[in-house]
Amino acid sequence: MTEEFYRIRRLPPYVFAEVNAMKAAARARGEDIIDLGMGNPDGAPAQHIIDKLTEVANDPNAHRYSASKGIKGLRKAQAAYYARRFNVDLDPDTEVVVTLGSKEGLANLAQAITAPGDVVLAPNPSYPIHTFGFIIAGAAIRSIPAAPGPDFFKRLHYSMAYSVPKPKVLVMGYPSNPTAYVADLDFYKEVVAFAKKHDLWVISDLAYAEIYFGNEPTPSILEVPGAKDVAVEFTSMSKTYSMAGWRMGFAVGNQTLIDALTRVKSYLDYGAFTPIQAAAVAALNGPQDNVDANRQLYKSRRDVMVESFGRAGWDIPPPAASMFAWAPIPEAFKEMGAMEFSKKLLAEAQVAVAPGVGFGEEGEGYVRLAMVENEQRLRQAARNVKKFMTKYG
Known part of the structure; x- marks a missing residue:
């Protein structure tokens, strides 16, 4: 009996699976992972x-x-x-x-x-x-x-x-x-x-x-x-x-x-x-106040992320929309590529991001950061990134 199914053969290994497995293992060890990888909203609908x-x-x-x-x-x-x-x-x-x-x-x-x-x-x-x-x-x-x-x-x-x-x-x-x-x-x-x-x-x-x-x-x-x-x-x-x-x-x-x-x-x-x-x-x-509030929430988080990560040494272009920032890999790490950089950032800075190559080969050289953590956690992520960047000069 064949195990070579036509549609499964057309699907490459899921690029995010390795980072997700590392993230789960780190949390199982009790590490505090700041997860900016998945676009998973942290809020609740209006009452x-x-x-x-x-x-x-x-x-x-x-x-x-x-x-x-x-x-x-x-x-x-x-x-x-x-x-x-x-x-x-x-x-x-x-x-x-x-x-x-x-x-x-x-x-x-x-x-x-x-x-x-x-x-x-x-x-x-x-x-x-x-x-x-x-x-x-x-x-x-x-x-x-x-x-x-x-x-x-x-x-x-x-x-x-x-x-x-x-x-x-x-x-x-x-x-x-x-x-x-x-x-x-x-x-x-x-x-x-x-x-x-x-x-x-x-x-x-x-x-x-x-x-x-x-x-x-x-x-x-x-x-x-x-x-x-x-x-x-x-x-x-x-x-x-x-x-x-x-x-x-x-x-x-x-x-x-x-x-x-x-x-x-x-x-x-x-x-x-x-x-x-x-x-x-x-x-x-019904009332659309919650829509306006969510828009303002993500804008505020964007501003905090761009400002705090910039002070940490990682310049992130401010997105004009969406709940994501599309960030070039810092110059010192570009040669290792998006996948290895994402794994290194997770292992050493406890910050999870999505490797850009998971969105297509033209995404190489970038990572995606989701604005799904509160402002305090975003600033903590920036502090972790600063220590990480300082370690590598």
């Missing part, structure tokens, strides 16, 4: 969201199977969010589907629309599901720059001209994970025009839509007139409402893509637990 979860969970009828597509009230709430936030009209019946987090949604959409051998354009470095969701589905990946600039479109044109077969899907996400790049509406207009010209589906990951630090809110690609002809967009409640463990996300936009995702999901799940969906309705329709 009215938790109260709605409890209220509905107390209803005996709420424990049956739910709807794979999501309950009608939640799809309407997501459509209302897009209307007030982006001035985008969505039909909750045909242009919105609820997903078990954006990661599940992206992976299932890849299964729905990808045939073995299809070519998919994805940023490098990028959140792993942007590439591996399609790799698992049998696609070939062509890398494009993560930064939304001239090189991005230069590579798009190059890929369309020289890839065989021609690319079928373009994946992107802004504010991006891990790089924290942001895109403006003019960029999205050019993407939509390119996609229409080249018969290209566009998948936009907008999971960090509400974590921006400038005066201008993050735009949606669906704000571009005609974008729904080619694009679908994923959002998540994980970071916006501190609901990561609740696994609640959405796909909205192009009806053909939404239909395909809905059909695949109908074979794979019965939807999220109904009380969670009801609580998500309360989150979207």
Whole structure:
């Protein structure tokens, strides 16, 4: 009996596994590890969201199977969010589907629309599901720059001209994970025009839509007139409402893509637990003070991280959005690479970070720091880093 499964063969060893194993072993020895590696929010949802979860969970009828597509009230709430936030009209019946987090949604959409051998354009470095969701589905990946600039479109044109077969899907996400790049509406207009010209589906990951630090809110690609002809967009409640463990996300936009995702999901799940969906309705329709508070929280942590790590000797470019900082490896350690530097930092400074190479080969030379510890812990991490840097001169 063969143990060489086709899809498993296409997956390399998980880059973060070694660092995660070291982190677990250090904690088992009683070491105080400051974990800036995983983007795992440390806060809790607002009380009215938790109260709605409890209220509905107390209803005996709420424990049956739910709807794979999501309950009608939640799809309407997501459509209302897009209307007030982006001035985008969505039909909750045909242009919105609820997903078990954006990661599940992206992976299932890849299964729905990808045939073995299809070519998919994805940023490098990028959140792993942007590439591996399609790799698992049998696609070939062509890398494009993560930064939304001239090189991005230069590579798009190059890929369309020289890839065989021609690319079928373009994946992107802004504010991006891990790089924290942001895109403006003019960029999205050019993407939509390119996609229409080249018969290209566009998948936009907008999971960090509400974590921006400038005066201008993050735009949606669906704000571009005609974008729904080619694009679908994923959002998540994980970071916006501190609901990561609740696994609640959405796909909205192009009806053909939404239909395909809905059909695949109908074979794979019965939807999220109904009380969670009801609580998500309360989150979207209720007071948004907690969203503003989370935005300010991450901005404050960003400022503390940049300032304290800078004084420790590690200059970290301040991210314009997201809950991550994308930091070049300090000059004295560059030759060892992102993986070895991350292991050394964990072993000697008790600070865990994510090696940039885990997000694609273009991430070599960088590490990602998640702003998921409070300000006191961030300053402690900086003190540990300073001792570490001083040790090596």
